[in-house]
Amino acid sequence: MRRMSESSSNLLEKTVVIVGVGLIGGSLAAALRSRKLVQTIVGVGRDAARLELARQAGLIDKSSTDLATAARQADVIVFCTPVDRVAQGVREAIQYSGHGTLLTDVGSVKQPICDALQDIPNFIGSHPIAGSHRQGFEAADANLFEGRTCVVTPLPSSATAQVDRVERLWQGIGMRTVQMSPGDHDQALAMTSHLPHLVASALASTLTEANQPLTGSGFRDTTRIAAGDPDLWTSILLQNAQHVIRGIEAVQHQLEAYKKSLASQNGPQIKRLLSEGKQRLKNNE
Amino acid sequence: MRRMSESSSNLLEKTVVIVGVGLIGGSLAAALRSRKLVQTIVGVGRDAARLELARQAGLIDKSSTDLATAARQADVIVFCTPVDRVAQGVREAIQYSGHGTLLTDVGSVKQPICDALQDIPNFIGSHPIAGSHRQGFEAADANLFEGRTCVVTPLPSSATAQVDRVERLWQGIGMRTVQMSPGDHDQALAMTSHLPHLVASALASTLTEANQPLTGSGFRDTTRIAAGDPDLWTSILLQNAQHVIRGIEAVQHQLEAYKKSLASQNGPQIKRLLSEGKQRLKNNE
Numbered sequence: 379m380r381r382m383s384e385s386s387s388n389l390l391e392k393t394v395v396i397v398g399v400g401l402i403g404g405s406l407a408a409a410l411r412s413r414k415l416v417q418t419i420v421g422v423g424r425d426a427a428r429l430e431l432a433r434q435a436g437l438i439d440k441s442s443t444d445l446a447t448a449a450r451q452a453d454v455i456v457f458c459t460p461v462d463r464v465a466q467g468v469r470e471a472i473q474y475s476g477h478g479t480l481l482t483d484v485g486s487v488k489q490p491i492c493d494a495l496q497d498i499p500n501f502i503g504s505h506p507i508a509g510s511h512r513q514g515f516e517a518a519d520a521n522l523f524e525g526r527t528c529v530v531t532p533l534p535s536s537a538t539a540q541v542d543r544v545e546r547l548w549q550g551i552g553m554r555t556v557q558m559s560p561g562d563h564d565q566a567l568a569m570t571s572h573l574p575h576l577v578a579s580a581l582a583s584t585l586t587e588a589n590q591p592l593t594g595s596g597f598r599d600t601t602r603i604a605a606g607d608p609d610l611w612t613s614i615l616l617q618n619a620q621h622v623i624r625g626i627e628a629v630q631h632q633l634e635a636y637k638k639s640l641a642s643q644n645g646p647q648i649k650r651l652l653s654e655g656k657q658r659l660k661n662n663e
Numbered sequence: 664m665r666r667m668s669e670s671s672s673n674l675l676e677k678t679v680v681i682v683g684v685g686l687i688g689g690s691l692a693a694a695l696r697s698r699k700l701v702q703t704i705v706g707v708g709r710d711a712a713r714l715e716l717a718r719q720a721g722l723i724d725k726s727s728t729d730l731a732t733a734a735r736q737a738d739v740i741v742f743c744t745p746v747d748r749v750a751q752g753v754r755e756a757i758q759y760s761g762h763g764t765l766l767t768d769v770g771s772v773k774q775p776i777c778d779a780l781q782d783i784p785n786f787i788g789s790h791p792i793a794g795s796h797r798q799g800f801e802a803a804d805a806n807l808f809e810g811r812t813c814v815v816t817p818l819p820s821s822a823t824a825q826v827d828r829v830e831r832l833w834q835g836i837g838m839r840t841v842q843m844s845p846g847d848h849d850q851a852l853a854m855t856s857h858l859p860h861l862v863a864s865a866l867a868s869t870l871t872e873a874n875q876p877l878t879g880s881g882f883r884d885t886t887r888i889a890a891g892d893p894d895l896w897t898s899i900l901l902q903n904a905q906h907v908i909r910g911i912e913a914v915q916h917q918l919e920a921y922k923k924s925l926a927s928q929n930g931p932q933i934k935r936l937l938s939e940g941k942q943r944l945k946n947n948e
Contacts, residue, residue: 507879509881527876529877569870569874570874570877570882571879573869574866574886575881576918576921577862578885579936579939579940580914581859583936583939583943584943585854586854589854592812592851592855593856594855594856596856596860596863596888597856597859599887600888601859601944602885603884603885606941608937612933615925616928623922626925629862629918632869633914633915633918636911640900640907640908641904649894649897651864651865651868652864655866656867656889656890656891658867658869658870659867661872
């Protein structure tokens, strides 16, 4: 009896539809379920066999390859698809969902999505800042979001009640929520996420076969995220191109300063550059 | 009795002097001791109080702030000092050490050290490729070297017996050894270690205070090594400047390719660049 009462006190939503049951969608399902925040989780995707495996793994209760069918029963729909497919998915879903249904996403770029959907007050953009270079629901982790930040990007046209509701959902799985404009989000994430990915990839590209046995933990740490899915990251980088280009220029500026200091054997200047980088990390601890 | 016989069968050297008991020197001491490879470990440094703490921590048997005294009793002397102090230390030590004493170091740059010491057949350059962004003997780890590669850089003038001996020492603590010329080593490590450090630092420098809450595991992984000691890394970068500059140019080339592809929204080209980086990592698994 006690267990039931606890369970019902946690309950935030009845039926949550998760579109795209990969690492993020699967982890969201696991987090909602382990905290008993929702009654029913419906997974939507294109591959029925994969969805069935996710169901057997205990991540979702039901699955469907038909967004329309799932949308009809949804209280909340969370799009965990690649960023270039979110807007289209939301437009399709709202043809079938009830007028109280909350729609959100987890995309790493927000401006293009929120611009495209600004006529839909029930769509509130989200970006839970959590992830891994691993892929697929097999890597799902109920604690992936715990203690991390989720950016929520409402527009002036957004329904206030839905903004509160989406924040409660992310807070329910252990996240801090912060509101930002889509543009501010994209500018910041270009620097904290998209640029590091691209720099890690540029560095990984310089590794020759002969040098492989001579890599240590430094090389591995620095390039780890370059193992991410190229399709996924191509979409992200393309959609946030202008901000990312400015980030590349900032790194190029630093690299040029290093190059000049090395060429002139300017030790104090190299130490200054290294100390500056170290100091920024310290502030981030 | 069994324990003693095992212990004596492991024994490689009687007295090993470790100059510089920090992360690497301390880990070497711990590794030699835990495997019972040596009888006595003498730590040499400038700070008597720190050395006493390392002794109390069980890393070394004896300590001295006087290299001359320690060198007189040494069968092997390993210099774990910053790269710009190795050659001078070796020159001082050989005034006091026996003619059979093996001298080696752990420096990340080999050409300047080996060039400066080419008249000393008993000095064999080494670089155990293992480390951490942590500093000090407090972070010492007896298994830091296990399964990793140690580059040994003999010269034509090196004593063959000492080359074998230094390789046995590194192999004794679980390392694979590989022989390279000092120049080949420096060219390779510029790409696999010095360049990643500098790139991580350049990236860390771009982090603003406002963006700190918006960093995730990707940013943290990619910049982790930038927390290393700026003095130590200034020496390394200065001593390997020419190779590192060529490394910077290789990364600049990749960043420029990304910038052009982003500016022209060339998705297939971005995907090609990302896939290339990912592929290099796959080969390195």
